[in-house]
Amino acid sequence: MGTATTNPNVNYLTEFSGVKSWLLSLDHKRIGLMYMIAILFFFLIGGLMAMLIRLELFSPGPTLFSADTYNQVLTYHGAIMVFMVIVPGIPAILGNFFLPLQIGAADVAFPKLNLASWYVFMFGAILAFSTLFTTKIDTGWTFYTPYSIKTGTAVITMVLAAFIMGMSSILTGLNFIVTVHKLRAPGMTIYRMPLFVWSLYSTAIIQVLATPVLGITLLLLVAERVLGIGIFDPKLGGDPVLFQHFFWFYSHPAVYIMILPAMGIISELISAFSRKTIFGYRAIAYSSLGIAAVSFIVWGHHMFVSGQSEIAGVIFSFITMLVGVPTAIKMFNWLATLYKGSVSFESPMLYALGFLFLFAIGGVTGIMLATLGVDVHFHDTYFVVAHFHYVMVGGTLMAIMGGFYYWFPKMFGKMYDESLARITFVLIFIGFNVTFFPQFILGAMGMPRRYFDYIPAYESLNKISTVGSWMISAGFFLALYVIIRGITSGEKAPANPWGAKTLEWQTPSPPPHFNFDKKPVVTGGPYDYT
Amino acid sequence: MFWLNFANAQSFMPTQGTLIAERVDSLYSFLLISSLIACIILIGGMIYFVVKYRRKSENDKTPNITHNHFLEFLWSFIPLVLFLFMFAWGWHVYHDMRKMPENALEIHIFGKQWAWEVQYKSGAATSNLVVVPINTDVKLIMTSKDVLHSFYVPSFRIKQDTVPGRYSTLWFNSNKLGEFHIFCTEYCGTQHSGMIGTLKVVTQQEFDAWLEEESKVSTLPLADRGAKIFQVKACASCHSVADANVKVGPALWQQWGQQRKTSGGAMALNEEYTRESILNPNAKVVAGYNSNIMPSFQGQLSEIELAALIEYIKGLK
Numbered sequence: 001m002g003t004a005t006t007n008p009n010v011n012y013l014t015e016f017s018g019v020k021s022w023l024l025s026l027d028h029k030r031i032g033l034m035y036m037i038a039i040l041f042f043f044l045i046g047g048l049m050a051m052l053i054r055l056e057l058f059s060p061g062p063t064l065f066s067a068d069t070y071n072q073v074l075t076y077h078g079a080i081m082v083f084m085v086i087v088p089g090i091p092a093i094l095g096n097f098f099l100p101l102q103i104g105a106a107d108v109a110f111p112k113l114n115l116a117s118w119y120v121f122m123f124g125a126i127l128a129f130s131t132l133f134t135t136k137i138d139t140g141w142t143f144y145t146p147y148s149i150k151t152g153t154a155v156i157t158m159v160l161a162a163f164i165m166g167m168s169s170i171l172t173g174l175n176f177i178v179t180v181h182k183l184r185a186p187g188m189t190i191y192r193m194p195l196f197v198w199s200l201y202s203t204a205i206i207q208v209l210a211t212p213v214l215g216i217t218l219l220l221l222v223a224e225r226v227l228g229i230g231i232f233d234p235k236l237g238g239d240p241v242l243f244q245h246f247f248w249f250y251s252h253p254a255v256y257i258m259i260l261p262a263m264g265i266i267s268e269l270i271s272a273f274s275r276k277t278i279f280g281y282r283a284i285a286y287s288s289l290g291i292a293a294v295s296f297i298v299w300g301h302h303m304f305v306s307g308q309s310e311i312a313g314v315i316f317s318f319i320t321m322l323v324g325v326p327t328a329i330k331m332f333n334w335l336a337t338l339y340k341g342s343v344s345f346e347s348p349m350l351y352a353l354g355f356l357f358l359f360a361i362g363g364v365t366g367i368m369l370a371t372l373g374v375d376v377h378f379h380d381t382y383f384v385v386a387h388f389h390y391v392m393v394g395g396t397l398m399a400i401m402g403g404f405y406y407w408f409p410k411m412f413g414k415m416y417d418e419s420l421a422r423i424t425f426v427l428i429f430i431g432f433n434v435t436f437f438p439q440f441i442l443g444a445m446g447m448p449r450r451y452f453d454y455i456p457a458y459e460s461l462n463k464i465s466t467v468g469s470w471m472i473s474a475g476f477f478l479a480l481y482v483i484i485r486g487i488t489s490g491e492k493a494p495a496n497p498w499g500a501k502t503l504e505w506q507t508p509s510p511p512p513h514f515n516f517d518k519k520p521v522v523t524g525g526p527y528d529y530t
Numbered sequence: 531m532f533w534l535n536f537a538n539a540q541s542f543m544p545t546q547g548t549l550i551a552e553r554v555d556s557l558y559s560f561l562l563i564s565s566l567i568a569c570i571i572l573i574g575g576m577i578y579f580v581v582k583y584r585r586k587s588e589n590d591k592t593p594n595i596t597h598n599h600f601l602e603f604l605w606s607f608i609p610l611v612l613f614l615f616m617f618a619w620g621w622h623v624y625h626d627m628r629k630m631p632e633n634a635l636e637i638h639i640f641g642k643q644w645a646w647e648v649q650y651k652s653g654a655a656t657s658n659l660v661v662v663p664i665n666t667d668v669k670l671i672m673t674s675k676d677v678l679h680s681f682y683v684p685s686f687r688i689k690q691d692t693v694p695g696r697y698s699t700l701w702f703n704s705n706k707l708g709e710f711h712i713f714c715t716e717y718c719g720t721q722h723s724g725m726i727g728t729l730k731v732v733t734q735q736e737f738d739a740w741l742e743e744e745s746k747v748s749t750l751p752l753a754d755r756g757a758k759i760f761q762v763k764a765c766a767s768c769h770s771v772a773d774a775n776v777k778v779g780p781a782l783w784q785q786w787g788q789q790r791k792t793s794g795g796a797m798a799l800n801e802e803y804t805r806e807s808i809l810n811p812n813a814k815v816v817a818g819y820n821s822n823i824m825p826s827f828q829g830q831l832s833e834i835e836l837a838a839l840i841e842y843i844k845g846l847k
Contacts, residue, residue, distance in 0.1 A: 067720050067721065067722075067723070067724075068720050071717075071719070071720065071722075138719070139717075140717050144678060144716075144717070146676070146677050146678070146694060147677040147678065147717070147718065147719060150676070150677065151719070234693075234694040234695025234696070235694075235695075238695075239695070239696075240678060240693055240694065240695070241693060274583070274592065275585075275590065275592050276592035276593075276595075277592075277594050277595065277596055279595060279596070279597065279598075280596075280597050280602060281596065281597075282597070283597070283602055304624075305680065305689045305690050305691055306691045306693075307690070307691055307693050307696065307698045310624070310625065310628045313624065314621050314624075317617055317620060317621065317624075318617055321613040321614060321616065321617045322610075322613075324609060324613050325606055325609055325610050325613065328605065328606070328609040329602070329605065329606055331572055332601075332602075332605040335572065335575050335576055335579065336595070336598075336601070338576065338579035338580060338583060339579055339583065339595070340583055340592060340593050340595070341579075341583045341592050342583065342585045342586070342590030342591075342592050343579070343580045343583050343584050343585055344584070344585040345580075345584070353576060353580065356572065356573070356576050357573050357576070360568070360569050360572040360573055361569060364561075364564075364565035364568050364569060365565070367561070367565070367613060367616060368558070368561045368562075368565065370616075370617070370620075371557065371561060371616050371617065371619070371620035372617075372620040372621055372623070372624035373553070373554055373557055373619070373620045373621070373622070373623025373624045373627065374554060374557055374558050374561060374620060374623075375620075376554075376624065376627060376687065376688060376689050377543075377554055377558075377684070377687040377688075377689065379689055379715065380680060380682075380689070380715040380716060381715065441542050444542050444543050445542055445543070445544060445684070446544050446682070446684025446685075446711070446713065448682065448713050448714070448715040448723075449715075449717075450717040450722060450723075451722065451723035452722070452723045453723040453724060454723065455711070455726070529592055529594075530591070530592065530593070530594040
């Protein structure tokens with residue numbers, strides 16, 4: 001399919017130069033890199049907040065700062081990591097870059113809208129960070145009423161920022177849906193699309209349908225604060241629990257915005273590094289859509305002890321159990337793909353295997369939390385904190401790292417240092433388990449989340465957890481070094497260093513401005529290794 | 531045996547204080563053992579495959595296995611049956627947690643920033659202390675005075691949010707004497723993690739005696755009554771009375787008559803200023819402290835209770 005370029009030195013990185021050629025670029029690849037730089041920066045700040053949280057919890061009592069500061073730090077950690085890192089992370093960076101390449105398109109359907117999404121996102125992010133220099137916000141990333149109505153005014157700014165970033169998310173989702181429908185290369189039938197594309201498509205549907213509900217909810221919260229309309233404030237006849245319903249109606253599907261693209265990456269990695277056709281292609285593709293659909297009707301499992309009726313709790317518990325099935329199907333499909341494969345252990349694959357390990361634990365603990373009688377005890381304890389970090393960090397972040405190393409040669413035309421990259425995996429993987437596994441036990445022992453201080457019985461496990469956080473951050477700083485060194489002085493990468501079969505590997509590394517020198521014509525499936 | 535022991539929920543769950551707690555733990559043990567087996571299959575299978583099928587040469591041939599209907603049916607159906615079984619068991623336990631007993635000892639609980647106020651029908655009132663008799667059905671009728679809180683007793687495996695503007699309920703029947711932690715598990719601001727109470731299970735005789743004693747507060751001398759109110763209204767969680775340590779608000783120990791800088795000018799701590807600070811705390815905030823921290827007690831205290839508080843603070847030496 002791909003042919004040699006007429007001039008191998010001209011690619012999307014070198015064809016134009018200057019700051020303006022980046023800030024006004026309509027190239028999905030450059031926009032993807034612009035997202036990457038911004039999100040890496042946000043991740044650094046969110047990560048430093050996490051380090052501070054763990055340092056404060058190293059010992060009971062005030063260690064580093066006051067309770068008020070701690071509450072602010074945990075709020076910023078959550079809000080930054082959710083709204084600015086994990087939700088946009090995979091779609092905006094790797095999705096932007098590789099969705100058009102994987103379906104053989106020259107760009108996304110609406111390149112100008114794509115650039116506009118980046119500016120909207122950056123505007124929201126700057127607005128969010130501006131609160132750091134005013135009164136700060138201490139509501140937790142969930143903005144639960146009535147606390148968020150009573151506390152400092154920065155809530156309004158932060159909520160508007162989340163609203164604006166949500167807008168960017170909607171635009172990106174819309175762009176992806178249209179791109180998948182209209183811009184596939186000749187021969188790229190829907191069942192020849194790579195599973196990463198399927199997962200991005202499912203994600204985009206959730207982004208477009210669920211994010212407006214968050215927008216409306218956040219605007220109502222602003223109206224409540226500014227105008228006192230009495231929707232959530234019990235003093236005015238409102239109902240604070242209504243806010244939780246609205247909030248989770250978005251934020252539960254948002255969990256799948258975070259994890260589905262990660263699952264897509266894992267499908268790519270496992271197939272590529274086993275040099276084997278993915279097992280159960282259609283089952284994986286449709287389970288993505290299935291998860292996306294069911295994700296809209298499970299929000300009440302965040303509210304088992306909030307005061308919703310018993311029957312509501314029972315229904316939500318039941319439907320939540322059903323989400324477990326397509327997730328289990330994916331796990332078994334990945335295992336079956338390894339069977340009789342030719343498995344190699346470059347760092348992207350190590351991250352993919354790390355994902356399977358951590359996601360298995362995140363999955364079974366999710367089933368425990370879906371079980372009503374047991375959830376009452378675990379609800380809002382460190383068990384929940386551990387569970388969602390296993391899924392969001394152990395899952396999504398492992399997939400981002402794996403995907404990032406996998407596509408690094410394509411993005412920059414250089415190879416990274418493989419042995420250093422393997423060390424980053426070892427540090428992050430072990431550090432992650434040391435940090436978060438003790439938190440399951442802390443939760444079982446009853447330690448509530450969002451606690452600035454704790455009783456002495458919880459001290460030793462908290463100490464272990466804090467030590468683990470140092471290992472994780474060492475791993476991420478080393479990864480940053482690997483990336484920078486790879487970009488500046490890595491060896492030149494071949495077009496297809498892994499021997500993978502999807503379309504993005506059939507064009508030069510880095511790709512030319514319009515991705516393919518000659519419009520590709522697709523004649524086979526994405527994982528045709530035989 | 532190690533794994534069985536590890537999977538025994540009791541090995542790291544808190545003491546079981548009720549029958550419900552034992553039932554929760556049985557369910558949890560089942561979930562834990564199933565989870566361990568699932569992880570051994572998934573993670574063990576993964577490790578086995580990647581070792582066995584590691585790349586031997588660059589020219590390895592891999593078979594083109596696209597799907598297998600029987601296997602796919604099995605690994606969808608077996609998890610489904612297991613999940614539905616867990617769901618039903620979880621529902622069963624939850625239903626009994628939520629089914630309120632009749633003729634229970636009813637106690638009113640008010641969550642507030644940052645204490646639990648406890649009101650008995652006899653008139654007895656405490657703060658951060660719930661005393662109940664052993665082997666008795668107890669029903670808590672709960673609401674909040676400000677933001678969301680959540681009443682959680684780890685040893686009883688029960689938890690319920692308290693929501694301003696509505697009542698929520700919780701019940702338990704403890705079969706174990708002793709003291710158990712009450713935690714707040716819904717984030718409520720500065721002192722969220724300090725909102726810790728004690729649930730004390732005593733014998734019926736001890737309970738009757740305690741309740742009678744606590745109900746006699748209105749016959750006490752004024753300052754003693756003030757001391758009681760100071761505890762019940764949880765003033766002590768922010769103002770220290772036995773030393774000069776600053777908690778959230780200024781200490782009150784040895785302060786009577788002392789001059790202080792406030793947002794409304796220099797003030798001596800006298801009857802008038804104390805009254806105003808209780809009813810309208812933001813009027814004159816002591817320099818160095820934030821406003822909008824202390825809630826107003828306007829409408830919550832009678833004149834005689836205000837006088838009692840003032841007499842108590844006057845006597846803090």
